Amino acid sequence: MAKAGDYYEITLKQPHLEWGEHRYTDSRGIVYGEGYIPIPADIAYSFGLLNSNGTLGVDILGKNLFNCISSDGYYNGVVRAQGNQSDENYAKQFSGNKDLKAIGDWFHQVGASVGDKVLVEWISDTDIEITKK
Numbered sequence: 001m002a003k004a005g006d007y008y009e010i011t012l013k014q015p016h017l018e019w020g021e022h023r024y025t026d027s028r029g030i031v032y033g034e035g036y037i038p039i040p041a042d043i044a045y046s047f048g049l050l051n052s053n054g055t056l057g058v059d060i061l062g063k064n065l066f067n068c069i070s071s072d073g074y075y076n077g078v079v080r081a082q083g084n085q086s087d088e089n090y091a092k093q094f095s096g097n098k099d100l101k102a103i104g105d106w107f108h109q110v111g112a113s114v115g116d117k118v119l120v121e122w123i124s125d126t127d128i129e130i131t132k133k
Contacts, residue, residue, distance in 0.1 A: 001062065002047035007121035009133070010038050014114050017107055035104030036093040037118055037130065039081065044090040047122075049081045054089030062126040065097060071131040074109040077102055079128070094120070106130070 010016075017035055039049055050063045059065050068079040080098070081091030096102020110132045112118075117133035 001125060002049070002122045004122055004124050006047060007119060008040060008043045009117050009119045010040065012107075012112055012114055012116045012118060017104070017112060017114065033104045033108070034095075034100040035107045036095045036100075037079075037103060037120060038093050039091055041085045041090070041092070044081075044085050044092065045087070049091045050089055051082050051084055051091040053084065054091075064091065066094070067127045068094075069127075069129050070106060070110075071129055072110055075102070075106040075130065079103070 016038055043049065048063065050060075052059075052064060055064050061067070064081045066079050066081070067077075069076050077099075078097040079094040079102075080096070081094055083092035084090065085092050094103065106112075112132055119131040119133055121129050121131070123129050
């Protein structure tokens, strides 16, 4: 389980910034404004970041849901760990809880671009802070 002081940093790519537009699937139409923060597999496994498979469909704060703030003050909400790694119980990304545009809105507010970095840091077992570097 992730704890205060744990963190990781990722470099943004186009699919992270344009999730609803830049897709390699025809599972749904284009949706502008969506975005997500990827979770590397080693981080998901070592921090115990589960998706709904891993929580048996139950939302659990500190497992698949996290209170989230941004260091710039633009984001304050709940993020959901979702998608799956090669082990289908572990998440591959954070998105707004039931709002796929929430992180995309934050990216827009902070002027995020391909190549920018995002720091994800745990401030408690259930709370994270995101920072665009």
